[in-house]
Amino acid sequence: MRGKLIVFEGLDRAGKSTQCNRLVESLQQDGQKVRHIKFPDRNTPSGQMINSYLKGESQQNDHVIHLLFSMNRWEAAPSILKDIEEGTTIIIDRYYYSGCVYSAAKNNPTLNLKWAHGPEEGLPRPDICIFLDISAEDAAKRGGFGSEKYENLQMQARVRELFGYLMQSSPEKDDFVRIDAAGSLNHVQQRVKEVVVKAMGRVDAEHLPLRFI
Ligand code: ADP
Ligand code: FDM
Ligand code: MG
Numbered sequence: 001m002r003g004k005l006i007v008f009e010g011l012d013r014a015g016k017s018t019q020c021n022r023l024v025e026s027l028q029q030d031g032q033k034v035r036h037i038k039f040p041d042r043n044t045p046s047g048q049m050i051n052s053y054l055k056g057e058s059q060q061n062d063h064v065i066h067l068l069f070s071m072n073r074w075e076a077a078p079s080i081l082k083d084i085e086e087g088t089t090i091i092i093d094r095y096y097y098s099g100c101v102y103s104a105a106k107n108n109p110t111l112n113l114k115w116a117h118g119p120e121e122g123l124p125r126p127d128i129c130i131f132l133d134i135s136a137e138d139a140a141k142r143g144g145f146g147s148e149k150y151e152n153l154q155m156q157a158r159v160r161e162l163f164g165y166l167m168q169s170s171p172e173k174d175d176f177v178r179i180d181a182a183g184s185l186n187h188v189q190q191r192v193k194e195v196v197v198k199a200m201g202r203v204d205a206e207h208l209p210l211r212f213i
Pocket of ligand 2: 039
């Protein structure tokens with residue numbers, strides 16, 4: 001059986017990293033082969049440019065940084081495909097949904113969601129995307145904003161609005177399951193596991209092939 005592609009999305013401090021870690025551990029205990037990755041991968045050359053941009057150490061045109069984030073995913077695509085083919089499930093902390101939404105949230109008149117989607121087309125499409133939903137205000141209470149580029153209330157609120165649009169009205173709306181991320185860590189973890197077990201079971205039962213964006 002092929003591996004599955006499972007993505008976590010959400011605002012900064014929604015609990016993505018925590019829940020990814022817990023899910024990886026839990027699936028491993030179930031005897032599954034699992035690999036955990038995150039985007040941006042700040043270690044590759046494109047990732048180093050992204051890192052420097054996010055930290056405010058360098059400037060990039062909105063379109064250029066968008067393409068760098070996309071490039072960062074394309075670099076990883078062959079190894080994702082290989083693992084899935086060989087039966088390893090991949091859990092990803094942020095993917096192209098963040099890519100589209102954060103770029104479009106800048107309200108650049110020539111960079112809308114449609115434009116942002118273009119470079120992502122052809123990447124492996126997730127079997128499921130779990131959106132950990134929390135308001136920008138509640139997320140900020142979990143430690144306040146750091147110094148990275150998008151860590152401000154106005155940007156986060158716009159990002160949440162655009163995720164709402166993706167989940168309700170976009171062609172990829174069926175990829176999403178929304179989970180209330182304001183609950184306790186254990187409660188969120190339990191919901192995540194339920195949703196993931198169901199999605200993985202469906203892929204196996206119906207022999208669903210991996211799709212592409
Ligand atoms: P993200 O990866 O989405 O930015 P993290 O998993 O790093 O979020 O969590 C951000 C902070 O919030 C961490 O200190 C984490 O322990 C805390 N946190 C995460 N989920 C919850 C939760 N459900 N309730 C309370 N605190 C949480
Ligand atoms: N981000 C992340 C983007 O703008 N585009 C993308 O394609 C991706 C994957 O980068 F503000 C933004 C989202 C977030 C920042 O933060 C990366 P983390 O803390 O490494 O997830
Ligand atoms: Mg994180």
